[in-house]
Amino acid sequence: MADKATIILHSGDMDKVFSALIIGNGALAMGMEVAIYFTFWGLQRLKKGGLEKGPLSKMNMLGLGKWMVKQRMKKAGAASLERLLQDFKELGGRILACDMTMAVMGIKKEDLRDDLISEYCAVGTYINEARESTITLFI
Amino acid sequence: MAEIKVDCTGETCPVPLVETRKALRKAQKGDIVEVTGTHPSSKKEIPMAVKALGLELIDIEEKNGVWKITIRK
Numbered sequence: 494m495a496d497k498a499t500i501i502l503h504s505g506d507m508d509k510v511f512s513a514l515i516i517g518n519g520a521l522a523m524g525m526e527v528a529i530y531f532t533f534w535g536l537q538r539l540k541k542g543g544l545e546k547g548p549l550s551k552m553n554m555l556g557l558g559k560w561m562v563k564q565r566m567k568k569a570g571a572a573s574l575e576r577l578l579q580d581f582k583e584l585g586g587r588i589l590a591c592d593m594t595m596a597v598m599g600i601k602k603e604d605l606r607d608d609l610i611s612e613y614c615a616v617g618t619y620i621n622e623a624r625e626s627t628i629t630l631f632i
Numbered sequence: 633m634a635e636i637k638v639d640c641t642g643e644t645c646p647v648p649l650v651e652t653r654k655a656l657r658k659a660q661k662g663d664i665v666e667v668t669g670t671h672p673s674s675k676k677e678i679p680m681a682v683k684a685l686g687l688e689l690i691d692i693e694e695k696n697g698v699w700k701i702t703i704r705k
Contacts, residue, residue, distance in 0.1 A: 515645065515646050518646045518649070518650045519645075519646045519649060519650075521650075521653065522646065522649040522650050522652065522653035522681055523649070523653075523680065523681045523684045523685070524681065524684045524685045569644055570642050570643050570644045570647075571644055571645075572643075572644075572646075572647050577646075580650045580654070583654060584650065584653055584654065584657070
């Protein structure tokens with residue numbers, strides 16, 4: 494069995510979603526199995542049309558900071574969140590969605606990008622994945 | 633045996649690594665994958681991935697800031 498990385502994405506901040514997807518893609522590229530568990534604010538990013546909606550975790554300045562960072566990322570040739578998400582799926586990454594967050598925040602399956610989601614689950618699944626992972630992160 | 637070229641010139645982290653992996657997944661055993669790029673860290677990290685995947689690194693060269701890494705699946 495391949496080495497495994499399990500990432501919890503709790504934050505919905507744009508820069509942190511980038512971190513999770515970059516690390517996830519890097520681990521897949523280097524031959525690991527990867528699951529990202531989207532919960533709380535992170536799960537908001539799996540809503541239809543929600544991927545780019547997160548603010549910057551620092552210096553957002555009502556969206557001005559976010560806009561500036563996006564411009565600079567474009568200039569640096571950085572991949573978009575959508576491209577990273579598609580690559581993540583293409584390389585066999587799994588996306589787990591927290592069903593408790595869905596209940597608490599009133600999110601329905603049809604509100605989410607269901608085609609990307611491998612499993613709707615809870616903490617037991619995360620622990621089961623994490624206990625056999627060599628890398629686990631909380632973002 | 634096919635020779636697959638992947639151009640990651642001007643791309644930054646993690647694209648060269650990811651595109652290399654995508655090409656390697658699609659390649660047949662024995663195929664050659666040749667990746668070119670300009671992102672400095674990828675020049676040392678793609679060989680790390682090749683090793684982790686148990687594949688063969690054939691060559692690394694660099695000219696005027698453009699590197700070329702050749703891998704056999």
